[in-house]
Amino acid sequence: MNAVFVKDLSKTYKNGKKALDNFSVSIKENDIFSLLGENGSGKSTLINILTTYLMPDCGEIEILGKNIIDYPHEIRKIISCVSQNVSIDLHLSLYENLIFQSRLYGIEKNKAVRKIQKLIEIFSLEEFTEKRVATYSGGIKRRLDIAMGMISEPKILFLDEPTVALDTESRKSVWQIIKNIKNEYGTTVFMTTHYLEEAEKLSDTICIMKDGKNIAYGTSEDLKKYLKQNLIKVTLKEKENIKKFLKIISSENFIKNTETVKNTITMNVENSSENIFTVGNILSANNIKYNLLSVSEPTIEDVYLSLVGKGRR
Amino acid sequence: METLNIFSRNIKWRFQNPVTIIMTIIQPLIWLLFYSNMAADISSSFILPGIIVLVMFSSAGNNGVANYYSKQNGSFYRIHISPVKKSSVVLGHVLDAEVFSFTEVLILILISFFMSVRISFSELFLMMPVIFATVFFISSFSYFLSLIIPSENIFYIFLNTFILPLFFMSTALFPYEKIPVQYKTAVNINPFTHVINSLRTIIMNQNNNYSEYLFSLMLMILLGVIMFIISVKKLKIYGKNL
Numbered sequence: 282m283n284a285v286f287v288k289d290l291s292k293t294y295k296n297g298k299k300a301l302d303n304f305s306v307s308i309k310e311n312d313i314f315s316l317l318g319e320n321g322s323g324k325s326t327l328i329n330i331l332t333t334y335l336m337p338d339c340g341e342i343e344i345l346g347k348n349i350i351d352y353p354h355e356i357r358k359i360i361s362c363v364s365q366n367v368s369i370d371l372h373l374s375l376y377e378n379l380i381f382q383s384r385l386y387g388i389e390k391n392k393a394v395r396k397i398q399k400l401i402e403i404f405s406l407e408e409f410t411e412k413r414v415a416t417y418s419g420g421i422k423r424r425l426d427i428a429m430g431m432i433s434e435p436k437i438l439f440l441d442e443p444t445v446a447l448d449t450e451s452r453k454s455v456w457q458i459i460k461n462i463k464n465e466y467g468t469t470v471f472m473t474t475h476y477l478e479e480a481e482k483l484s485d486t487i488c489i490m491k492d493g494k495n496i497a498y499g500t501s502e503d504l505k506k507y508l509k510q511n512l513i514k515v516t517l518k519e520k521e522n523i524k525k526f527l528k529i530i531s532s533e534n535f536i537k538n539t540e541t542v543k544n545t546i547t548m549n550v551e552n553s554s555e556n557i558f559t560v561g562n563i564l565s566a567n568n569i570k571y572n573l574l575s576v577s578e579p580t581i582e583d584v585y586l587s588l589v590g591k592g593r594r
Numbered sequence: 595m596e597t598l599n600i601f602s603r604n605i606k607w608r609f610q611n612p613v614t615i616i617m618t619i620i621q622p623l624i625w626l627l628f629y630s631n632m633a634a635d636i637s638s639s640f641i642l643p644g645i646i647v648l649v650m651f652s653s654a655g656n657n658g659v660a661n662y663y664s665k666q667n668g669s670f671y672r673i674h675i676s677p678v679k680k681s682s683v684v685l686g687h688v689l690d691a692e693v694f695s696f697t698e699v700l701i702l703i704l705i706s707f708f709m710s711v712r713i714s715f716s717e718l719f720l721m722m723p724v725i726f727a728t729v730f731f732i733s734s735f736s737y738f739l740s741l742i743i744p745s746e747n748i749f750y751i752f753l754n755t756f757i758l759p760l761f762f763m764s765t766a767l768f769p770y771e772k773i774p775v776q777y778k779t780a781v782n783i784n785p786f787t788h789v790i791n792s793l794r795t796i797i798m799n800q801n802n803n804y805s806e807y808l809f810s811l812m813l814m815i816l817l818g819v820i821m822f823i824i825s826v827k828k829l830k831i832y833g834k835n836l
Binding site for chain 1: 595596597603606607610611666667668669671672673674675676677678833834836
């Protein structure tokens with residue numbers, strides 16, 4: 282059974298903005314699913330509909346086989362959502378926050394206490410139980426926020442930009458927590474993110490959204506193939522030669538576009554295995570010294586940028 | 595249990611932020627002190643019921659403000675998508691407003707004691723149902739407003755636009771007989787006139803006017819129940835019609 286099944290979902294707000302346009306996707310149980318897209322692409326609208334907050338205009342939605350329009354109350358019992366803004370109550374302690382959340386889901390006190398102990402352990406919150414929540418760092422607040430989302434042991438956990446505004450260390454800690462959630466609880470994780478690296482490292486499946494539409498869906502590897510991109514990377518020894526090299530290759534028809542980062546130039550070409558020799562010849566003929574010349578695999582970032590229409594050139 | 599959960603969360607915030615209690619009681623208190631001393635023919639006992647209603651406007655009227663903060667930080671959404679009943683959510687907020695308002699009313703009564711106003715326990719007991727029903731109505735209405743008014747600033751403007759006219763267009767400051775004829779209909783239509791009158795009959799020991807007391811009590815219960823149901827219905831569809 283699919284954890285989430287969405288077919289031809291559309292939503293237009295009263296102000297006329299079309300947020301979702303015949304969007305379809307299906308997510309398997311126990312998968313970590315990432316939704317990528319620019320601001321305004323419809324990610325939050327989709328989460329708001331899937332969590333029963335917003336009503337769609339049309340389309341079919343099933344959460345673990347239950348129709349969301351017919352069974353919103355039943356669905357609320359098996360899902361949980363951690364919104365983009367940390368939503369913990371700063372006037373309550375860590376323990377009180379977790380107890381409050383457990384009562385929202387009608388969890389009996391003894392059971393809640395046992396769950397809280399387990400969550401404190403899994404989320405490494407032991408040393409913070411006695412401290413005032415208001416004094417927590419952003420990363421710890423986010424961990425508590427996700428722990429609150431897990432108190433009801435939901436079948437599906439929605440995470441809206443879970444690592445936004447966190448430092449590198451806190452982000453890695455949240456990544457580990459997301460993996461733990463999948464492994465310890467068997468929860469399906471549906472998350473939106475701006476960090477492509479995050480999507481690539483954590484997700485079983487990825488969906489790229491643009492203007493309310495699903496424009497690419499699959500595993501990270503599937504999406505890379507989807508791009509069918511041939512990349513050649515060259516790192517020049519001297520920075521001064523970059524302009525000269527770019528000028529020379531601008532007349533070569535096999536190069537579709539280029540991107541320059543420091544001394545490294547990445548070229549999107551027609552056939553990387555053949556064109557690499559031509560590039561090597563150009564470099565030698567013009568006496569341009571280089572440290573590295575290689576065929577490069579596209580990253581998920583390349584796929585994303587290509588699909589959402591941000592050309593590299 | 596659900597209601598108690600929401601209520602205890604709100605009340606913890608309230609008592610950790612006593613400044614909200616102090617700030618909302620200052621204005622009515624100034625009115626009480628000022629009016630009791632300035633108007634020679636008006637006693638503190640006469641003015642107190644109107645000031646009690648003004649306190650209820652300030653405390654219960656602000657009940658919806660918490661929603662704007664919780665919408666900003668995401669806790670409104672977190673509670674909304676949980677399986678908790680919407681009636682429990684609204685009731686939890688209304689009960690918070692009840693405790694807040696009763697605390698303020700008791701402070702007012704204590705202060706008015708030093709202004710020679712004497713209220714016995716039996717009179718206080720008689721006043722409580724009317725106060726409870728009035729706060730229930732105002733706080734339910736305030737909660738409803740917070741669901742339909744998009745921003746906190748407009749919410750405050752709306753409150754300020756209506757609170758003082760409602761206060762002046764009642765018997766809060768003048769006896770009904772002294773109100774000019776052209777305003778009498780408006781004063782009679784104002785439901786809070788009847789609340790003030792019934793509290794006044796209790797405080798000024800005019801206990802023979804039970805019909806006014808029962809009328810104001812029934813009116814506030816009716817308005818409170820209607821407004822509570824409307825708020826719950828609005829909360830149920832909140833977000834769905836955006």
